[in-house]
Amino acid sequence: MEKNESGNTMCDAIVVGGGPAGCSAALFLARSNRRVILLDKAKFPREKVCGDAFSGKSVGIARELGVLPEIEKAHQGIVRGLLMVAPNGKKVNVPFRKGPGLEFAGYTVERKLVDDAFFTAARNEPNITLHENFSVTGLLKDEMGRVCEVTGKDLATNEEMKFHSRVVVGADGAGSTISRLLAHPPQPLEHIYTAIRGYWSGIDGLSDDIELFFIDGVLPGYLWVFPMEKGRANVGLGILSSDLKGRKKHPNTILLEAIATHPLLSQRFANAKLEGRIGAWAIPNGSYVKKNFGDGWVLVGDAASLVDPFSGEGVGNALCSGKYAAQAIDAALNDVKEGALPASSLEAYSKMVDERLRPEMLDSYRLQRLSRFRFLLNLFIGKAADKPEARQMIINMMGSNDEKKKVTSPLFYLKLLLP
Numbered sequence: 536m537e538k539n540e541s542g543n544t545m546c547d548a549i550v551v552g553g554g555p556a557g558c559s560a561a562l563f564l565a566r567s568n569r570r571v572i573l574l575d576k577a578k579f580p581r582e583k584v585c586g587d588a589f590s591g592k593s594v595g596i597a598r599e600l601g602v603l604p605e606i607e608k609a610h611q612g613i614v615r616g617l618l619m620v621a622p623n624g625k626k627v628n629v630p631f632r633k634g635p636g637l638e639f640a641g642y643t644v645e646r647k648l649v650d651d652a653f654f655t656a657a658r659n660e661p662n663i664t665l666h667e668n669f670s671v672t673g674l675l676k677d678e679m680g681r682v683c684e685v686t687g688k689d690l691a692t693n694e695e696m697k698f699h700s701r702v703v704v705g706a707d708g709a710g711s712t713i714s715r716l717l718a719h720p721p722q723p724l725e726h727i728y729t730a731i732r733g734y735w736s737g738i739d740g741l742s743d744d745i746e747l748f749f750i751d752g753v754l755p756g757y758l759w760v761f762p763m764e765k766g767r768a769n770v771g772l773g774i775l776s777s778d779l780k781g782r783k784k785h786p787n788t789i790l791l792e793a794i795a796t797h798p799l800l801s802q803r804f805a806n807a808k809l810e811g812r813i814g815a816w817a818i819p820n821g822s823y824v825k826k827n828f829g830d831g832w833v834l835v836g837d838a839a840s841l842v843d844p845f846s847g848e849g850v851g852n853a854l855c856s857g858k859y860a861a862q863a864i865d866a867a868l869n870d871v872k873e874g875a876l877p878a879s880s881l882e883a884y885s886k887m888v889d890e891r892l893r894p895e896m897l898d899s900y901r902l903q904r905l906s907r908f909r910f911l912l913n914l915f916i917g918k919a920a921d922k923p924e925a926r927q928m929i930i931n932m933m934g935s936n937d938e939k940k941k942v943t944s945p946l947f948y949l950k951l952l953l954p
């Protein structure tokens with residue numbers, strides 16, 4: 536790649552973070568013939584604490600980027616349905632449908648493998664220059680106040696380096712350094728889940744269903760069992776960080792106690808073994824609307840707080856936001872011929888997020904707030920277990936915002952109460 540007069544490497548865009556959001560942005564830009572520098576502090580393949588559910592939107596973008604065959608090769612489980620368990624122990628099974636526009640079925644696949652598939656695609660892309668083991672620590676602005684350079688350190692050699700570009704994409708996840716350097720205020724705790732997960736082997740009674748347990752002390756979050764290979768599962772839970780404040784019990788204790796005592800788990804886990812340690816990370820929810828563009832920068836994925844507030848799924852929105860950012864940046868580079876891109880040229884990205892991702896996240900936020908009420912969950916899951924029409928609503932809800940809205944309307948619960 537070319538250097539400018541000061542010897543800095545020049546490119547169209549710098550993407551900070553090589554997870555799903557960053558790889559998506561980098562790959563879509565590169566395929567529009569833009570020159571990209573992709574920086575990540577980790578060396579790939581690297582671990583990522585996650586529930587490992589790869590579904591819906593994620594499958595669609597992986598296919599579009601040509602990465603799906605690698606993920607299908609790597610997958611450990613196929614998801615064909617959902618088991619929901621109410622706080623009172625009542626349960627319902629719902630099969631997922633698959634069809635045009637209804638891509639419910641997905642995979643469980645360790646994030647180390649998913650992220651490596653995307654990162655390898657970026658590695659093979661001639662328009663992308665990769666720097667792994669590179670930790671970004673600073674941003675520099677031009678005389679117009681637009682971000683135009685990132686600084687950081689190669690963690691292998693300790694060499695300080697800087698890179699110059701026309702736009703910086705912050706794709707550096709939940710603890711985003713870029714967000715902090717841009718002086719975003721800290722995200723309120725009621726819009727963050729603290730989530731933990733571990734891998735257990737030797738579990739009885741696993742099927743192709745992902746299992747969600749709504750249990751006291753965790754609501755509006757849930758405990759999950761996501762089946763991987765035979766008898767092995769990713770097991771974890773997410774609790775709103777605001778609910779954890781001042782609480783004596785550590786989330787690990789809540790998880791281990793639930794596994795040992797829940798009537799639908801304890802027998803199945805009697806001979807199960809925890810592999811390695813339980814990992815924890817933050818999930819920044821899309822219920823919090825964060826500024827995601829400005830002079831010379833955009834934020835994507837977790838750095839932009841785009842996780843579904845009900846399900847906790849973030850990979851799909853990370854991939855989509857990377858794509859939208861790339862489309863907006865490509866158009867802006869066509870319009871503005873030189874220098875760092877002004878905020879006005881990048882606003883299209885934020886509009887795409889608001890039109891295509893925000894409505895679903897807001898509906899999910901309504902669902903999340905309702906899920907705080909155990910009697911509603913007991914009613915909803917109990918009725919769904921008995922009434923085929925209510926079960927059908929859950930199936931529809933997984934694929935449609937309109938159906939999600941119905942579930943958040945008081946009329947829906949009145950109808951459920953009718954015999």
Ligand SMILES: Cc1cc2nc3c(=O)[nH]c(=O)nc-3n(C[C@H](O)[C@H](O)[C@H](O)COP(=O)(O)OP(=O)(O)OC[C@H]3O[C@@H](n4cnc5c(N)ncnc54)[C@H](O)[C@@H]3O)c2cc1C
Nearest residue numbers: 552554555556576585586587588671708730836837849850
């Ligand atoms: C316990 C748990 C379970 C979850 N389960 C699911 C699930 O089942 N399905 C789902 O879809 N989502 C799930 N999520 C959410 C999902 O993990 C995230 O939404 C997703 O990883 C976001 O992708 P991203 O690319 O924005 O960020 P990340 O995947 O976090 O990638 C960020 C990258 O930036 C790099 N980086 C960070 N700082 C710097 C820096 N200063 N310099 C250079 N590089 C840097 C990191 O090394 C990393 O590679 C879960 C999250 C948690 C915590």
